[in-house]
Structure formats: C-alpha cells, structure tokens
C-alpha cells in the first residue's frame with residue numbers, strides 16, 4: 223500500500239482476536255517515535271504500552287462507571303492499549319494534546335499497513351485521566367497527563383479502500 227491507499231483504507235476496528243508479535247509492536251513504536259512533536263520537545267510526551275489484563279479491565283471498568291453504562295467495554299476487550307500522555311502547560315495546551323493525537327494517528331495508520339486492528343480511544347482515556355488513583359498505577363513521570371490512546375490487536379477485519387464522502391468536513395476557501 224502506498225500512503226494514500228493506507229489512509230483511504232483506514233477505519234476504526236473494535237474487534238480483536240490476538241496479541242501483537244514483538245516485531246509488530248516494535249514497528250508500531252518506531253512509527254510513534256517518527257512522529258512530529260511541537261518544537262521537537264519529545265521529552266514532553268510519554269507512551270505506556272499496557273497489555274496487563276488486570277489493568278486493562280480496571281481502565282475499562284473505570285470508564286464504564288464514568289459514563290454510567292456498566293454494560294459497555296470501552297476498550298473493546300483489546301489486548302493492548304497504548305496510552306499517550308503529555309506534560310501539559312495548562313489545560314489550554316493545544317500543542318500538548320496535538321502531539322499526542324499526532325502520535326496516535328501515526329500508529330493507527332501503521333496498524334493498517336501491518337494488518338492490525340486499531341481504534342483511537344478518547345472515552346476510556348478521559349475517564350482514566352480523571353481517576354487519580356488509577357493514574358498512579360501507570361507510574362507516569364511527574365507532571366504527565368493521559369491525553370490520547372489507541373487500542374490494538376490482531377483482527378479478522380479487512381482493510382480495503384473506502385469511498386470518502388466529499389464535503390464530509392465543512393471546508394471554506396478564502397481566495
């Protein structure tokens with residue numbers, strides 16, 4: 223796949239049937255490390271690769287409670303959740319959040335190329351960031367906040383180029 227084919231084939235995948243191999247994870251992480259970061263301040267972002275089932279279940283249960291929907295599993299029983307945290311300069315640090323989102327999307331595109339399932343996870347991540355006790359279990363460096371996340375796993379889902387609706391995003395032209 224070339225880059226455009228990868229982007230046009232990407233979709234959110236929420237069903238998984240296996241763990242990533244070490245090589246697959248290593249490729250996903252290399253892509254994260256290749257991501258652009260504002261002013262190249264890579265020391266202001268942090269990745270946590272979570273595969274410990276007990277912790278994944280806690281994060282999921284915490285989000286179900288946060289959203290008052292005990293029936294939901296906001297991590298979709300994925301075998302891996304990569305949390306991207308940032309050292310934010312205040313709540314309005316849009317560069318901090320953008321760094322994390324950029325890293326997550328890069329990894330999501332790499333997942334397409336590798337035939338892995340992946341989905342951005344905002345819900346469980348905001349719920350996690352609001353639970354100080356649970357955040358402690360992540361052993362994040364001092365001053366870091368969980369901002370964005372990606373679930374990943376092997377999947378039966380198949381990627382093929384999708385029709386992209388014109389005008390899906392309102393677009394203004396100023397000439």
Ligand SMILES: Cc1cc2nc3c(=O)[nH]c(=O)nc-3n(C[C@H](O)[C@H](O)[C@H](O)COP(=O)(O)O)c2cc1C
Nearest residue numbers: 232233234235236296323341342343344345346347
């Ligand atoms: C910032 C961001 C946060 C998202 N958070 C979640 C989430 O918490 N749970 C979920 O199931 N999907 C989540 N998604 C996936 C979107 O629902 C999905 O991208 C959108 O419906 C378009 O579908 P597609 O990704 O298959 O093209 C998120 C996507 C983005 C970009």
